Amino acid sequence: MAQVTSVTEKERKLPLFVAAYETMYNRIKDGTYKPGDKLPSESELSVELAISRGTLRQAMLLLQEDGLIMNYKGKGSFVLETNKELSTGIEKIVNPLITCSIQPIDKVVTEMHFQPATEPHKKLFDLPQSSLVSRAEFSYFIKDKVVGFALVFMPYDLLVENGVAIDDNDEIHRFYNSFLTTERLSCESVLRMGFARKLTADKMHIKEKEPILIMEETFYMGNRPSMQQKIFFLPAYYELKILRSNDRYTSKQGTQGPLSSDKL
Numbered sequence: 001m002a003q004v005t006s007v008t009e010k011e012r013k014l015p016l017f018v019a020a021y022e023t024m025y026n027r028i029k030d031g032t033y034k035p036g037d038k039l040p041s042e043s044e045l046s047v048e049l050a051i052s053r054g055t056l057r058q059a060m061l062l063l064q065e066d067g068l069i070m071n072y073k074g075k076g077s078f079v080l081e082t083n084k085e086l087s088t089g090i091e092k093i094v095n096p097l098i099t100c101s102i103q104p105i106d107k108v109v110t111e112m113h114f115q116p117a118t119e120p121h122k123k124l125f126d127l128p129q130s131s132l133v134s135r136a137e138f139s140y141f142i143k144d145k146v147v148g149f150a151l152v153f154m155p156y157d158l159l160v161e162n163g164v165a166i167d168d169n170d171e172i173h174r175f176y177n178s179f180l181t182t183e184r185l186s187c188e189s190v191l192r193m194g195f196a197r198k199l200t201a202d203k204m205h206i207k208e209k210e211p212i213l214i215m216e217e218t219f220y221m222g223n224r225p226s227m228q229q230k231i232f233f234l235p236a237y238y239e240l241k242i243l244r245s246n247d248r249y250t251s252k253q254g255t256q257g258p259l260s261s262d263k264l
Helices: 016-029 042-049 053-065 119-125 156-161 169-179 198-204
Strands: 069-072 076-079 107-116 132-142 145-155 185-195 211-221 224-233
Touching: 016 042, 016 053, 042 053, 053 069, 053 076, 069 107, 069 169, 107 169, 119 224, 132 156, 132 169, 132 198, 145 156, 145 198
Parallel strands: none
Antiparallel strands: 069 076, 107 132, 132 145, 145 224, 185 211, 211 224
């Protein structure tokens, strides 16, 4: 159990919500709250830290803005696997729809579909006949506006092998974030400007042919492809940081396979 430490015991020059933020930040950093953990409720934390719920909510918004936690409506706040503070930019594998947003993401809506693997996906994931592929659609909101959308393909067996409850959309999103921090995971990414097609425009509630930023990625465990995604950003809501240097790096992976998203 976390040690009870009233934020009023901290340096009085700090606003209470900042002191509360630092307390929670340090607990996440030192492993008191581990990735995937559900945080105590607002009532528990406000009593424990001797602050009001309003003050606690200010601190929690800062944690969410830093990509440290994600709040799921009706289920509480969970610690994320990665965050802006630990990332040097998008050259580190993160969920950029959360970590690169200029404002904190307020909610994520997940839609899951399971379908027979197409020939391109059978080839990409090296799947036998009659295999299933999961198609996750994640919509990221700031207030009531969809600012980002991810279309993610992975073998159905990947979810089963990791004990993911396929009827729990929030758990699937947490697994997705967790998977992005898996050791030995690598990816090939293509970042480009494009225009919204019908499916994307419908999902993001924007006009067709509206300019959007698109990232296409294939993820590998060792040399084996394990997940593929296409991410769409509204440019006004995102800032993608890239750390550049003159150190040369050559990818050892093969070419990126098709996303089977001609209708996007």
